[in-house]
Amino acid sequence: MSTEAALVxxxxxxxxxxxEVACHLERALQESHGLTLSEFETLxxxxxxxxxxxxxxxxxxxxxxxxxxxxxxxxxxxxxGLVERTHCELDRRGIFVQVTSAGRARHAEARQTHLSVLGAxxxxxx
Amino acid sequence: MSTEAALVxxxxxxxxxxxEVACHLERALQESHGLTLSEFETLxxxxxxxxxxxxxxxxxxxxxxxxxxxxxxxxxxxxxGLVERTHCELDRRGIFVQVTSAGRARHAEARQTHLSVLGAxxxxxx
DNA sequence: CGACGTTAGATGCACGCGCATCTAATGTCT
DNA sequence: AGACATTAGATGCGCGTGCATCTAACGTCG
Numbered sequence: 001m002s003t004e005a006a007l008v009x010x011x012x013x014x015x016x017x018x019x020e021v022a023c024h025l026e027r028a029l030q031e032s033h034g035l036t037l038s039e040f041e042t043l044x045x046x047x048x049x050x051x052x053x054x055x056x057x058x059x060x061x062x063x064x065x066x067x068x069x070x071x072x073x074x075x076x077x078x079x080x081g082l083v084e085r086t087h088c089e090l091d092r093r094g095i096f097v098q099v100t101s102a103g104r105a106r107h108a109e110a111r112q113t114h115l116s117v118l119g120a121x122x123x124x125x126x
Numbered sequence: 127m128s129t130e131a132a133l134v135x136x137x138x139x140x141x142x143x144x145x146e147v148a149c150h151l152e153r154a155l156q157e158s159h160g161l162t163l164s165e166f167e168t169l170x171x172x173x174x175x176x177x178x179x180x181x182x183x184x185x186x187x188x189x190x191x192x193x194x195x196x197x198x199x200x201x202x203x204x205x206x207g208l209v210e211r212t213h214c215e216l217d218r219r220g221i222f223v224q225v226t227s228a229g230r231a232r233h234a235e236a237r238q239t240h241l242s243v244l245g246a247x248x249x250x251x252x
Numbered sequence: 253c254g255a256c257g258t259t260a261g262a263t264g265c266a267c268g269c270g271c272a273t274c275t276a277a278t279g280t281c282t
Numbered sequence: 283a284g285a286c287a288t289t290a291g292a293t294g295c296g297c298g299t300g301c302a303t304c305t306a307a308c309g310t311c312g
Contacts, residue, residue, distance in 0.1 A: 007244045011147065014248075015167075018144040019190035021137065023300090036268075041141075056291065064145035066270050071292060073268085093277045093290040118133045122140075149270090162298075182261065192300050197262060199298085219260040219307045 021121045028117050033110040038073045043107040046099045056095050082106055147247045154243050159236040164199045169233040172225045182221050208232055
């Protein structure tokens with residue numbers, strides 16, 4: 001019983017905290033850099049990883065997005081010139097995703113906003 | 127630097143954890159009870175609070191939803207017969223939201239699913 | 253009382269999401 | 283090789299969301 005109540009409380013605070021931060025993040029990234037949270041997270045994956053080429057599938061594993069959402073996110077990034085799609089030679093069903101220099105630049109800018117929003121709205125206790 | 131890295135890590139795990147749980151919750155509530163997470167949370171507010179009448183504004187304050195999203199959520203609940211809207215006599219701009227008996231019943235059922243999903247997917251550490 | 257700012261909700265709109273499905277390229281088994 | 287299941291991504295679709303705006307009911311001040 002108290003275990004259940006604690007569980008619900010934990011979830012409730014997770015819910016509140018997440019939405020608080022996500023909302024501010026989304027807005028700030030959009031206004032200052034024209035990026036969705038998902039777009040930023042995708043760029044972040046691509047620039048942080050050692051190799052800058054990632055297969056869609058590998059990307060998807062490290063993300064919270066559904067396969068279709070990731071596909072569209074990458075499409076948007078491609079249209080914005082921040083990322084490029086390349087066919088995989090070994091398995092031509094596979095697609096490599098690679099950051100462009102513009103993408104790296106955009107990410108570097110957005111990273112600042114990202115950090116400052118987290119600093120301002122993410123409670124240390126979690 | 128390490129502070130920033132810790133901040134980002136914290137956010138990253140919050141993001142992952144939230145989406146994991148929310149995704150499962152949303153699916154389970156929808157399949158078993160035909161409820162959105164927002165709809166369940168709204169019902170939860172209404173049944174848990176002492177008085178079962180709540181003004182939209184009061185509801186909004188305790189929730190993570192935007193005003194418009196809450197308004198539509200309530201509309202959906204009304205259409206499903208789980209909730210009723212009543213005009214406030216004192217201030218006729220205000221709207222009271224009240225759970226129906228069907229709403230209480232639905233919430234009671236869904237509560238079980240809610241708890242079991244939290245138990246299964248919410249990591250104790252948060 | 254009448255004009256004007258304000259506040260509580262509702263609504264038009266564009267958008268990102270997940271689900272289901274589709275397409276194309278690989279395997280596999282005979 | 284030929285038929286069938288499988289896998290990687292793309293896409294049609296309906297839906298919930300936030301933002302901006304609209305409507306109606308206050309309040310205020312002349």
